[in-house]
Amino acid sequence: MIKIPIKPALVLFLVFSLSQSVSASDYVIDTEGGHAYIQFKISHLGFSWLTGRFNRFSGDFSYDENNPSAAKIEVMIDTRSIDSNHAERDKHLRDEDFLNVAAYPEARFISRSFNEHGEGKATLVGDLTLRGVTRPVRIEVDHVGEGTDPWGGYRRGFSGKTRIILADFGITKYLGSTAKAVELSLGIEGIRKRSKNRSRRPGGLRTR
Numbered sequence: 001m002i003k004i005p006i007k008p009a010l011v012l013f014l015v016f017s018l019s020q021s022v023s024a025s026d027y028v029i030d031t032e033g034g035h036a037y038i039q040f041k042i043s044h045l046g047f048s049w050l051t052g053r054f055n056r057f058s059g060d061f062s063y064d065e066n067n068p069s070a071a072k073i074e075v076m077i078d079t080r081s082i083d084s085n086h087a088e089r090d091k092h093l094r095d096e097d098f099l100n101v102a103a104y105p106e107a108r109f110i111s112r113s114f115n116e117h118g119e120g121k122a123t124l125v126g127d128l129t130l131r132g133v134t135r136p137v138r139i140e141v142d143h144v145g146e147g148t149d150p151w152g153g154y155r156r157g158f159s160g161k162t163r164i165i166l167a168d169f170g171i172t173k174y175l176g177s178t179a180k181a182v183e184l185s186l187g188i189e190g191i192r193k194r195s196k197n198r199s200r201r202p203g204g205l206r207t208r
Contacts, residue, residue, distance in 0.1 A: 025064040027156060027190025029075070031057060035157075035189040038077060043178040052084030059109075061190055063156060071114040073124070073188070077107040097173040104131045112136075124160065130169040137162055139186065154192040161185055 029036050041051045059075035080101045082093050094101045111126035120143040128137040144157035162184050166172070 025062045026193045027061050027063070028193055029057075029059045029061065030155070030189045030191050031059075035187075037185075037187045038075075039185045040182050041185075042182045043176070045176050046178040050084060052082060052090075054078065054081050055083050056081035059188075061188065068116045068122070069114060071111070071124075073109070073111045073126070075109045077109075078105065079107050079130075080105055098171055100131055109137070114141075128164070128169075130164075131171065133169045135164075135168050137164060144187075144189075149191075153194075155189055156192070157187070157189040159185070159187050 036057075037053060038057055039051065039053045041049045044050045054077050056078035057075060059073065061071065061073035063071045079099045080094060082090055082099065082101075084090055084093065093099055107128065107130045109126050109128050111124055113125045114122060115125075116122045122141040122143070124139040124141050126137060126139075127134050139160040139162040141158050141160045144159055146156035147154070149155050163181050164184065165181050167180065
């Protein structure tokens with residue numbers, strides 16, 4: 001039997017390469033750098049749109065171009081951070097008539113399936129838990145882009161849209177016949193995760 005000597009440096013290189021490939025498709029959503037958003041709009045009496053956003057949320061996703069159907073995402077939303085640019089209205093949106101943030105300070109989305117249709121289009125299906133109620137939600141997704149950023153990291157971004165019926169989540173306050181559903185617009189930019197000894201905070205700041 002012929003023995004082939006393996007140099008320690010080669011072993012380290014192979015281990016490092018393997019660890020990189022295993023985690024290469026895992027991303028953290030860049031909320032710290034302000035490169036992600038969850039926005040909403042709902043009809044105001046049929047005359048205009050009431051718009052707003054959630055200022056605090058976090059999450060992770062995985063995506064592999066060689067196996068897109070295995071993509072997964074989980075997002076946690078701080079419902080207390082709702083912001084419609086009107087302090088008194090936001091106070092009302094946080095009370096029992098709407099989000100009831102005292103009892104349910106967090107909403108959560110966990111994906112179940114991801115189906116690509118070509119030309120940068122996909123459909124994401126998952127479970128949204130809001131006000132303690134869990135319902136399936138279908139999100140139409142667009143690939144925005146991916147590549148290396150100026151700080152040596154790797155980023156991938158998606159946008160998405162969906163529509164949810166308020167009554168499905170126990171929100172039955174009457175807001176007019178045109179305001180039974182709310183439209184959500186989502187922007188997700190993720191930074192590919194690295195090994196712990198070379199972690200980097202979103203927004204281009206490296207941790208030491």
